[in-house]
Amino acid sequence: MPNAFFHRDEIWSAHPALVPCAWVVDGVTPRLAVAAQVEAQQAIARARLAAGPEGEFPEIQAWRRVFSSMGLKPTQVRCAAESLLRRFRKEDALPPLHPLVDLCNAVSMAFATPIAVFDLAHIAGSLEVRFASGSESHEDFAGVHEAPGAGEIIFADAHSHAHARRWCHRQSARSAVRGETRQVLIVAEAIHASAGADIARLKDVLSRALGDAGCAVEACSLLSRAAPRIALPEPSAMPD
Numbered sequence: 001m002p003n004a005f006f007h008r009d010e011i012w013s014a015h016p017a018l019v020p021c022a023w024v025v026d027g028v029t030p031r032l033a034v035a036a037q038v039e040a041q042q043a044i045a046r047a048r049l050a051a052g053p054e055g056e057f058p059e060i061q062a063w064r065r066v067f068s069s070m071g072l073k074p075t076q077v078r079c080a081a082e083s084l085l086r087r088f089r090k091e092d093a094l095p096p097l098h099p100l101v102d103l104c105n106a107v108s109m110a111f112a113t114p115i116a117v118f119d120l121a122h123i124a125g126s127l128e129v130r131f132a133s134g135s136e137s138h139e140d141f142a143g144v145h146e147a148p149g150a151g152e153i154i155f156a157d158a159h160s161h162a163h164a165r166r167w168c169h170r171q172s173a174r175s176a177v178r179g180e181t182r183q184v185l186i187v188a189e190a191i192h193a194s195a196g197a198d199i200a201r202l203k204d205v206l207s208r209a210l211g212d213a214g215c216a217v218e219a220c221s222l223l224s225r226a227a228p229r230i231a232l233p234e235p236s237a238m239p240d
Contacts, residue, residue, distance in 0.1 A: 002231050002232075002234075003125050003126045003231070003232040003233075003234065004126050004127075004229040004230060004231050004232055005022050005126065005127045005128070005185055005187065005229070005230050005232055006126070006128055006129070006223070006228045006229040006230070007020065007128070007129040007130075007223070007228055008128055008129065008130040008131075009225070009228075010130065010131060011129050011130065011131075011153065012225040012228070015066065015191060016225070017062075017191050017192075017193075017195065018189060018190075018191050018195075019189070019190050019191070019195035019196050019199045019222070019224075020187060020188065020189045020190075020199070020222075020223040021187070021188045021189075021199050021202065021203045021220070021221065021222050021223065022185065022186065022187050022188075022219075022220070022221055022223060022230040023185070023186040023187075023206070023207070023210070023217055023219065023220045024120075024183070024184075024185055024217075024218045024219040024220075024230065024231075024232065024233065025100075025183065025184050025185075025186060025210055025215050025216065025217055025218065026182065026183045026215070026216045026218050027182070027214060027215045027216040028100050028177070028181050028182050028183065028184055028215060029182070029214075030098060030099065030179045031099070032099035032100055032103070032213045032214060032215065033099070033213055033214065034099045034100070034102060034103040034209070034213045037103055037106070037209040037212060037213065038102050038103055038106040039106075040106075041103075041106035041107050041109065041110040041205075041209075042088070042106050042109065042110070044109075044110035045085065045088060045106070045109035045110050045112075046088075046092070048110075048112070049085065049088070049089045053089065054082055054085035054086055054089060054112065055082070057085075057112045058192045058193065058194070059081070059111070059112035059113055059190060059192045059195075059198070060079070060081065060082045060085070060112055061192070062190075062191045062192035062193075062195075063079040063081070063082065063114070063168070063191060064079075064082075066167070066191055067079070067166070067167075067169075070152075070153065070166070070167075072166060077166055077169050078169065079114050079167075079168045079169060080108065080114040080115070080116070080168050080169065080170070080171075081108045081109065081111075081112050081113050081114045081115070081168075082112075084105055084108055084109050085109050085112060088109055097177075098177045098178070098179070098181075099213070100117060100177055100181075100184065100213075100215070101117055101177050103206075103209055103210075103213065104117050104186060104206070107202065107205060107206050107209065108188075110205075111188075111190075111198060111201075111202045111205075113188055113189070113190045113198070113199070113202060114168035114188070114189055115186060115187070115188045115206075116155070116164060116168065116171055116186070116187045116188075117177055117184050117185075117186050118155075118163055118171075118175040118184060118185045118186075118187075119175045119176065119177055119178065119181045119183075119184055120175075120183045120184060120185055120232065120233065121181070121182070121183065122174050122175040123157050123161075123163065123175055123185070123232070124157040124158045124159040124161060125157055125158025125159070126157065126158055126232065127155055127156070127157050127163065127185065127232070128155070128156055128157075129153065129154070129155055129167070130153070130154065130156060131150075131151050131152070131153060131154075132148040132149065132150055132151065132152045132153070132154045132156070132162065133150055134147060134148070134149060134150035135147070135160060136148055136154060136156055136160045136161065136162040137160065137161060137162060138154070138161075138162035138163075138165050138172050139161075139172050139173045139174045140170075140172070140173060141173045141176070143173070146165070148162050148165050148166075152165065152166060153166065153167040154166075154167075155187075161174055161175075163175045167189075168189055183233065185232065186206070188202055188203075188206070190202075199222065200222065203220065203222060207220055218233070219231065
């Protein structure tokens with residue numbers, strides 16, 4: 001079977017309200033022109049935060065309930081979108097990282113929805129969202145290797161690399177976007193009541209912004225339990 005990104009059926013069973021969208025994007029460079037798009041999306045986030053803190057957003061409240069259901073304290077282990085919004089509310093800015101990451105972070109804040117970006121050159125085979133067995137390895141940004149606990153929701157590849165821990169809390173340094181990154185998988189996930197309509201809008205906004213920045217969107221799919229997969233390109237060299 002060709003390589004793919006997907007959520008295992010066990011995740012759909014446990015979280016039937018999940019609405020994901022995935023993109024396969026080529027033509028990534030550290031010179032992407034995204035300033036206007038980033039500014040526009042940050043303005044939306046700023047306006048939302050002026051009306052109330054991120055913890056009151058229905059999108060964030062839904063993820064807090066999910067984290068609580070996983071036995072996590074949602075004000076200590078936050079989804080990535082909440083962490084971004086919290087920092088942005090306090091500082092009214094985010095440090096620039098890479099143009100593609102900056103763009104995805106801005107859209108993530110505007111929609112209060114976690115968005116992950118994975119360098120496909122560092123994904124071995126398929127990437128699946130599933131419960132950890134406890135044998136996987138996650139590399140943090142300090143270079144420390146951790147073993148997710150059995151039952152934790154992770155993004156795992158064919159070599160048991162955990163590319164994200166605690167579902168949408170924290171990505172791995174292993175597949176982080178770098179200057180040499182050229183092809184990525186982008187994943188947005190929502191689980192609140194209006195997630196279907198909101199993710200459809202996010203899909204249009206981010207797809208248009210990627211095109212305006214000069215990227216090539218090779219594939220884009222709204223995923224569901226009935227159609228959970230998006231094909232991934234074969235890597236030129238399999239990572240270790």
